[in-house]
Amino acid sequence: MTGKICSRRGPARLLPSLLVLGAVGGLAACGAATGPQEYGTDRRTIEAEVGEEFTLSLPMHPAQGEWWYRVTPRPDAKVVRGEGDREDYEGSDLVGGGDGTQYFDFKAVGPGTTEIRVLHCPVGTCVGKGESASPRPGATSTNSDQAGRARYYTFTVSVRR
Structure with missing residues (x-):
């Protein structure tokens, strides 16, 4: 052979x-x-068990001036605890030099239901940063199809034992 x-x-x-x-x-x-379950703007109802970690995973384009902010009202601290936020950039080694994903990490700490609110800010649509960020006049709700405007997204989180 x-x-x-x-x-x-x-x-x-x-x-x-x-x-x-x-x-x-x-x-x-x-x-x-x-790893932790990830949720984007297409799925805003979250179910978790006490002790479970989860992440809001949101696309961003910082090179174009686009950011996401966690805003008030804050989630009930007896139900959900914020574990921090981070960014992952693509296409450049420079912070903000390319597109990427912005992550908000959470941990379910007690039974109940609460809401997490984030603000999407395309370039020039918001004033301030972080929790104090707010849309310029004319921001829309998530039901609007108007691109290029600031929008609030609300995630409803139900935690069970």
Whole structure:
């Protein structure tokens, strides 16, 4: 059987190795899915158990002056606790030099229902930063199809034991 890469018994010998690789790949995929659940503006109803972590994952374009802010009213601290926020930039090593994602991390701490409110600010549509950010006059609700205007998004969080 010269000139052939493997004999008739070759694939049978490879099968255990392929099964191991498949199992490792499957475990890696499962491990990747065990992080905090992420929610975007398309899904604003969140259900969590006490102790569970979750993240608001929002697209941003800081190079174009677009940002997201967590604004008042704050969520009930007996139900949900803010764990911080962070950004992930694409296309540039400079902060704000490319597009990316802005994350707001939370932990469910007690049973109940509360709301998390964020403000989306395209370039020039808001004044202030952080919790004190507010839209310039003429901001719209999330029901509006008017691009380029500041919008509030409200996430309803229900936490159970």
